[in-house]
Amino acid sequence: MAVPELAPRRTLGGIIAVWVAAAVIAVLVGxxxxxxxxxxxxxxxxxxCLILAFxxxxxxxxxxxxxxxxxxxxLGALVVMGVISLGFGLAAIVPM
Structure with missing residues (x-):
């Protein structure tokens, strides 16, 4: 019989930390x-980001x-990096 956790740790912070790292990496690469x-x-x-997530x-x-x-x-890191790279791609084709 398994003992239930009394106060489970929050896991959303670790997920969002990887998303923030993906945003920083995408901006630096861009x-x-x-x-x-x-x-x-x-x-x-x-x-x-995948290694960081693990x-x-x-x-x-x-x-x-x-x-x-x-x-x-x-998946969140992929979406964040995709949106930021889309922004850089659109900025590259717009004439100044």
Missing amino acids: MFAADDWRAQWLAVGMGG AVQLWGGRSQGFTERVAASA
Whole structure:
């Protein structure tokens, strides 16, 4: 018989931390990477976000829902990076 947790830890903070890290990485890549290499560096940044998602969720020490939390972190990071890279892509085609 399993003993229920008395006060489960909040897990939303770890998920949002990965999203914030993805936003920072996407902005840095958009500002400093050349236009030809931007997509490759965003893929590297997404890989770093995936590793960060695993590390944050493992550090939390809670096994229930681990896969769902890592998936939410990674999917959210993908969406955040996609939206920011869309903004940089649109800014690149608009004439000044």
